Amino acid sequence: MSNNIMEFRHVSQQFGDNVVLRDIDFEIEAGKFYTLLGPSGSGKTTILRLIAGFDQPTSGEIYFDGQQINDVPANRRQVNTVFQDYALFPHMNVAENVAFGLQIKGVKKSEIDQRVKEALHLVQLDGYGQREITAMSGGQRQRVAIARAIVNRPKLLLLDEALSALDHKLRVEMQTELRQLQRRLGITFIFVTHDQEEALAMSDQIMIINDGTIQQSGTPVDIYDEPLNHFVADFIGESNIVPGVMKADYLVTIDGQDFECVDAGMRPNERVEVVIRPEDLDITTVDQGKLTVTVDTQLFRGVDYQITAHDQRNHEWRINSIHKTTVGAQVGLAFDPEDIHVMRYNESEEDFDARLDSYEEDD
Amino acid sequence: MKKHHFTWGGLYLALVFVILYAPILYLMIFSFSAGKTMEKYHGFSFQHYADLFADGRMITIVINTLIVALLASLIATIIGTMGALVIKDSRGTWRNSLLSLNNVLMVSPDVIIGASFLIFFTVLGIRLGFMSVLLSHIAFCIPIVVLMVLPKLNELSPTLVDAAYDLGASRWQALSRVVLPAIAPGIFAGYFMALTYSLDDFAVTFFVTGNGFSTLSVEIYSRARQGINLEINALSTLMFFVSLLLVIGYYFISKHSGRRNRIVAVKEGDAQ
Structure with a gap:
């Protein structure tokens, strides 16, 4: 001190x-x-x-x-x-x-x-x-x-x-x-x-x-x-922010589809926001992917391609990939449970830190 | 060498300068004439210059005029610079009213100012003479100084004073070591402007001079009513050259300090 x-x-x-x-x-x-x-x-x-x-x-x-x-x-x-x-x-x-x-x-x-x-x-x-x-x-x-x-x-x-x-x-x-x-x-x-x-x-x-x-x-x-809220996630780096529901600890639902994640400590069925960074999304085939999207645009930026795509429910996804894809094609998006970050609405920084501590100790 | 070609614009410019300077040149030529009037040139002579230097009254008046001008512009520069600092720090309507009050004095006719000073001094019981002339000259010089200093102050980055405080300077040190040196060109310009205004003022001075005290412009006016004496020509010639020297001196000062005092703006690569 x-x-x-x-x-x-x-x-x-x-x-x-x-x-x-x-x-x-x-x-x-x-x-x-x-x-x-x-x-x-x-x-x-x-x-x-x-x-x-x-x-x-x-x-x-x-x-x-x-x-x-x-x-x-x-x-x-x-x-x-x-x-x-x-x-x-x-x-x-x-x-x-x-x-x-x-x-x-x-x-x-x-x-x-x-x-x-x-x-x-x-x-x-x-x-x-x-x-x-x-x-x-x-x-x-x-x-x-x-x-x-x-x-x-x-x-x-x-x-x-x-x-x-x-x-x-x-x-x-x-x-x-x-x-x-x-x-x-x-x-x-x-x-x-x-x-x-x-x-x-x-x-x-x-x-x-x-x-x-x-x-x-x-x-x-x-x-x-681990951005705390929408503002931070949006302000720092690029991000995909979609609404979701926390079904149980380590399980989040996006548009009715369940995904494994590494966040916990929330009320069952609490409405949350889910953040996935564009560089954590990998483009793969439709059957290997967790999500199916249609590619809208592709921009070559030197280090990678900046790709935008939309899923069946018209959520837009931004993907940064070193591999090229084709505009208009249907592709699968793959990501790991650690790539998902869940944010609660209106959570204070102290509560956020306390919640993180509470379940990270259990691991 | 670049060749200068004839242009109508150049001719026009030459004509303008000839018309502007012809009367002065005419007056100067006759100051060297041996004759008593300006009707005909009588051959070269320094007679009028000798008369001038023998004329004790005239020399006294020249010295009076210079003392009034130097003192008035110096005091007006100090007061005006402080005034500009206050105006710069004030806000909103207060700032606008101060500026308007300052500008009204600039545009109001000299005759009105002179007359109001006469009434003012008479009511207060101040004897007309050196003090009344000096006070009124200071008064009409202050707005000029404020107008010359204020733009320089506005050019200064507000963080400059913060930077001085940040480095440990007191308010006085920030003012004396940072602000005043940075606006010095404006202060000098204000001083010179005030000096010239004071030197050639006639209307205001005419109202407030009393018995036994006179300045050059008032004296020349009163002598001219009895017919022009060529001694005046000699004096005017000398004054013309003195002011020419002043202008040249001011040009070199401002050119030298201008290079150094130019406000440093943040512009990427302007020295690369």
Whole structure:
């Protein structure tokens, strides 16, 4: 418990009549890479601004290193931020930008020079100190912004959509670099993004935010394999979501057809939603398949074919397959019991975790 | 070398400049005339320049004018910049009303402003002279400064100030080290605009100068009523060159600082 660097307790935020955050509770463990993931307007940037101290919460408490910091202003928090638009000071060159925080704190000139050099080295900008900001490319500015933040040796580094202004190739490169940098420095990173691929690739822990509440938090694998509700399943990765009925433990009915599954702990005959990831569906012959579908479209994407098909009851299915099929053909769909994930309606995260624990212990 | 071809557009432009500058050129040529009037050129002489520098009253007035202009534009720049900062931070109708009040002063005729200042000072019992001229000049320069500074402030990314706080800066440090340097080109432009407005103001000054104090434009006006003295030509010529130097100086300052102070926008690859 003492390892928690940051904690939100029942934090709500309201701007006028507009409720932005509702009763947010979470803990941030020191030294990990966290991602706040959510669509725009979900409240994730508001959480970041509360952590940085730019805004004060309407109610609830924020703890940093065990201390309540609701009223501590931004300039006295050991937190630094990398802004979405980088917010580099246009009238200063690269080295002056990076040195700004240290100068404000009154660090000795010789030490400033040394630490600026180190920070620029960490972001691979050796020798760029005297360049003007206008002479730097987007990716380089991004690195300057990171250097300006880490040179202060914060305990917590916030990154607000820090990669969204970069093109795809550079973004993927920076993802790897950021991850490496975080491991090397051991600083806790909180990264805000709306890009689920980015979140899955970089994080130790993901918190999915929607409509001012945390929908689900967990490791990328947990969230991908066991989404809590429709929103999470839809937001993270591609998915087929169909309604079903839980007949008994480990048995779910989709459109009157029974399937074996690995979920349990629900009321008999409870209405549920069933998630099957497109890459878990295999195309086979009609008699070998568990479901029979007609192929509607097929799109070659390089790594695989994206196929859409419909079954007899007109449910649409998305299948990602490395094997080609024929549009208009009737094919069978095969999948394993583990590929089925069952979600209850309106289940809270605590109930979900408790239910998972209850039957996973039995195994 | 690219050859310049004759175009009707070019000719038109040349004509416009000739018409604009011909009167000034005419005035300058006669400042070097040996004669007493502008009816006929009497041969080259520096006589009027010598007269000018011997004219103690005129020199005093030139110095007065400069003092008023420099002081008024400096004070107006400080007040106007602070005003722009307040307007920038205010919201909704309050912000709009402040901006409108500012703009009304810009468009209302100088004569009205001058007359209202005269009434104002008389009611308050302020003696007309240096102070009344200075105060009114400061007053009509402030809106100019606000209008020059505000666009620069609006260009600034709002996260810039957040970034300064984030790096440990106090409110004052964020203002003095980040905001003011970033809007410095706007402040300089405002100062120079205020300076020129104050230097050549006639209407407002005419109302509020009292006995014993006068500025150049008012003095030239009163002398011109008794027939133009070529000493005025000499003075105008000098002033023309001084303002030319100012404009050239301002051009180089803005060109130099403009390169450095251009607002950094996030645009992928604009330096690649």
